Structures are given as C-alpha cells and as structure tokens.
Amino acid sequence: MSTTNCSRRPTISAANGSTPAGLNGSSQTHSALQTFRGFAHQRSEIAPPPADLALVNSEELIEEILRRLGEDPAREGLQQTPARIVRSWKEIYGGYKQRAEEILVTQFCAGQYDEMVLLRDVEFYSTCEHHMLPFYGKAHIAYLPKNKIVGLSKLARLLDMHARRLQVQERLTQAVATDLQRILQPRGVAVMIEGKHQCMCCRGVRKKEGTMVTSCLLGAFKENVATRSEFLALAKE
C-alpha cells in the first residue's frame, strides 16, 4: 500500500446520532474510536482521532478494511466478522486495562525461604506490534525472595497482562522482569521467553521453525554466575 493510500480518507460515513459499539461495550454516545483509544491506552497524550472519523464506530472501521482487502463485508460469512473482531480484541488487548501493582498486590511472608522460585514453561500468546500478527510460546519466570513471595498464578497473570498488549518479545521479557523486581523487590529476577512469530512464518522470510529466545536478568541473577547458571539449567530441564 502506498503512502498516499494510507493517508487517504476512508469512504465510510460517520454514524451521526447512533450509539457506537465501542470496544468497551459502552452505550454512551461518545465516539467508538475514542472509546477504543481510551480502552487501548488510557493515556491523555494520545492524539484524538481525525474529526471525520470521530463518530465512526470500530465495526465500521473494520468493514472498511475488509473492503480495502477486496472483500464484500455484506456477504453472509463476513456479516458478523467486524463484531467478532471487536469482541476478540477486548480479550487479546485486555492487558492495557490492567496494572502490575494490582496483580501483585497480595504478597505473603517468605519466612526462612530464600531459594529460587521458578515458574517454568508457562504459555503465552501475544501480538507483534509491527505486523499485528501473533507470537506465542513459553516463558520461564524466576525470582530470589527477600522477605516476600507471591502466588505462582500471579506471575502468569503478570506475563498475560504484558502479552495482551501490542509487543515485541524483547520488551515483553523486560517488562515482566522489571515489574516483578520493582513491586516485589526480591534479591533478583530472571525471565526467559521462547517465542514463535507468525510474521516470520506466513510472510517475509517464511520460516516456521525458528524460535526466538530472549532473557532479562536482574539483581543476583545478573551478578552471580552460579545463580544464573542454576536458573538456566532449571529452565532447560
């Protein structure tokens, strides 16, 4: 698609006066696009939509994309597709609505335990921000407690929160590690992620076997060779 096409105004008409079906299911009359942006980022610095898109709801925008692909959005198989996509995005991008502080709010006393805690082989599904195609795989998340521990499921939830945003695997890995270090303040955190990227399988170089491995080591895992080796050995088992 050329730059000209990208910047061209869409042919859809603004749904003036109607109640847009925004991603958050709001029945208010503000624009669905604004609703989507608010849902996606909840940051005030994000620019408002162009004036002629302000009242177009998310489903209409997806219908227009289908038209530009060469499809007829009115044909039977596609009639409910925009609504389905909007519903699925609420789940796939649900991480924008969550905060790590809320996920890790419940912490328990570690007592005398100060050895490594490792959640291994936990699966994740995320979306690459460059192509909006899935990448997925497994993660290994470890920390060395200092006074406090958290439920194992909370580590998986923290991973899911970041995975359910547009990502690159490098940032996903780092975000999980730094949130855990910042909030729980253990002696160290180690995160390793192994991911398969659809944008490399179905387009571009079209290689489906490659796995991308990323890691982030903080505190004792970075400073202490024995600790790091123990994590790597356990993660590979």
Ligand SMILES: [Zn+2]
């Ligand atoms: Zn990609």
